[in-house]
Amino acid sequence: MACFFPFRCRARAQVLPCQESAFRVTLEAELKDPGTDWPLSQGWGLVVSSDEALRELVIVNIQESTSVKHWNLEHPECPIEVGQAILEVNGKTERNEMLEAPELWGKTAWKDGKVLIQMLIDVQLTPRQRSFFNLAIRRYDVVDEFLEATKVAHNVCMVEPCTICQEALDGSSDVVRLSCGHHFHKCCAQKRFFSQKNFRCPCCNNLLGGWN
Numbered sequence: 001m002a003c004f005f006p007f008r009c010r011a012r013a014q015v016l017p018c019q020e021s022a023f024r025v026t027l028e029a030e031l032k033d034p035g036t037d038w039p040l041s042q043g044w045g046l047v048v049s050s051d052e053a054l055r056e057l058v059i060v061n062i063q064e065s066t067s068v069k070h071w072n073l074e075h076p077e078c079p080i081e082v083g084q085a086i087l088e089v090n091g092k093t094e095r096n097e098m099l100e101a102p103e104l105w106g107k108t109a110w111k112d113g114k115v116l117i118q119m120l121i122d123v124q125l126t127p128r129q130r131s132f133f134n135l136a137i138r139r140y141d142v143v144d145e146f147l148e149a150t151k152v153a154h155n156v157c158m159v160e161p162c163t164i165c166q167e168a169l170d171g172s173s174d175v176v177r178l179s180c181g182h183h184f185h186k187c188c189a190q191k192r193f194f195s196q197k198n199f200r201c202p203c204c205n206n207l208l209g210g211w212n
Contacts, residue, residue, distance in 0.1 A: 088120035
């Protein structure tokens with residue numbers, strides 16, 4: 001449920017002790033302009049999902065993320081991958097608190113110009129988590145197929161910004177043009193639609209479709 005482009009900031013990762021099938025991750029990114037909010041398009045790359053039956057967040061997709069890429073290169077013994085469960089985000093263990101944690105989406109910057117996220121990740125899904133993960137993957141594929149059909153040419157630049165992340169449509173990522181005429185980063189729209197039963201334009205609220 002997130003959208004990510006190549007970073008303009010420097011990122012580094014730090015490993016914490018692993019426990020059984022779970023391991024702790026600390027990702028840190030330094031902002032180019034300290035004191036400003038970290039744009040959504042420069043988050044951690046994690047598309048996560050959950051429902052009321054789960055206390056954990058399940059990683060459904062990992063979009064382009066420098067921090068996660070660096071982590072996986074530096075720590076091949078415990079990589080961050082699709083199909084893992086996030087048990088904790090910056091000390092928060094309740095599902096809603098983790099989903100709403102601004103750190104998960106990179107929306108909050110520290111006063112010293114750094115964004116930090118600490119996660120406890122479990123590589124072994126329970127049967128309930130596995131069942132939910134399979135459902136979430138199918139849902140993600142439906143959204144991706146819908147948006148792929150609305151994608152415009154790659155490297156297209158637009159005058160107006162993406163109203164979801166407020167970043168420029170500068171050709172650094174795929175852009176979609178919805179039937180109502182509004183343009184967004186594909187990955188921003190993907191995150192938005194993935195969390196909704198019906199696909200509605202974030203600008204005009206026009207109903208575009210949905211999934212069952």
